[in-house]
């Protein structure tokens with residue numbers, strides 16, 4: 001095998017990293033190398049005390065008055081304001097409150113209604129399944145046509161019938177990243193709107209929605225934003241579309257004056273009309289505390305750290321494992337998110353054997369081992385150790401254990 005960086009080299013990179021103090025903001029278990037932050041982010045230390053305070057004081061003592069005294073009503077907007085700089089938009093334009101799936105339902109419907117003469121919604125077939133399921137449901141409901149594009153060239157599917165191009169910025173399986181600005185421009189050239197699913201980019205990859213002149217974006221907050229299992233998703237709608245934005249779940253929290261209890265629905269101004277029902281205050285509080293870890297972090301520094309980690313992983317895999325795996329993540333920086341995916345016939349066994357050794361990645365059917373590199377808490381030493389365990393798993397045939405022939409893990 002070829003020469004490769006040593007563990008001392010990896011530690012030196014960690015010591016030189018401007019983010020080195022950030023890892024201490026997370027409560028990671030000892031002895032675990034956590035490379036699954038692209039599925040569920042680690043726990044920031046600030047979350048438990050904040051939840052304790054919200055439960056005991058705001059809920060327990062403040063009771064109903066906390067809607068006003070603790071401004072529970074404005075919590076979603078405040079959290080949205082903290083996500084805004086991470087996706088390159090202005091504060092006041094980000095809604096946080098529902099699951100990604102429900103948010104996508106609202107945005108698919110509202111976006112299609114902005115282009116009434118056009119009947120086609122374009123998606124890449126490699127998208128995360130929920131995006132496709134929701135788009136199909138909306139297409140059935142509104143009598144639209146779903147058009148699956150060539151993932152390598154989504155722009156080729158655009159024509160004068162397309163209302164919306166909806167793409168996932170970073171692919172959940174391969175970690176490949178689309179050129180957000182170029183594809184936004186291509187959609188606009190065809191007279192279509194563009195929606196970006198930012199689940200796998202927000203908090204790890206700089207996103208510049210306003211600079212790119214995008215129309216709509218949706219993303220979850222439990223991956224690189226570390227909001228915790230099931231934390232609410234965000235939605236951004238370009239201000240030019242907000243006045244005409246007509247989302248289908250017109251509940252009282254999206255009303256301009258909810259407590260007037262009017263019979264008629266009058267949507268709130270701006271992005272606030274994306275709300276439907278009572279916001280998930282405990283989940284929003286956890287997310288609010290979790291976002292502290294991004295305070296003072298520049299997106300360029302975050303990106304440099306992410307690329308340094310994925311570069312090192314790729315270099316070590318290449319040098320120490322040769323052709324044992326097919327790397328399905330693009331090697332060009334401009335096309336790579338913050339994960340590396342390796343194809344192997346026994347990928348499930350590989351991932352399970354690694355978990356046994358304390359290295360947590362995940363498996364995606366049928367043959368992909370996925371490793372996410374959350375730049376705020378994954379270190380270069382983690383990367384070095386993970387590859388060492390990967391080598392040991394293959395050398396010891398640990399991935400071939402009979403118990404791994406049945407796939408029974410859900411994540």
Ligand SMILES: Cc1ncc(COP(=O)(O)O)c(C=O)c1O
Nearest residue numbers: 099100101128130168172199220
């Ligand atoms: C690209 C993408 N979209 C949507 C989702 C999921 O939606 P939800 O948060 O509703 O489970 C995921 C992951 O779970 C995802 O990776």
Ligand SMILES: Nc1c(O)cccc1C(=O)C[C@H](N)C(=O)O
Nearest residue numbers: 038039040128172173230410411
């Ligand atoms: N949201 C998840 C869940 O509730 C359970 C297990 C995994 C997830 C995920 O987020 C999966 C993830 N979106 C993926 O990229 O595969």
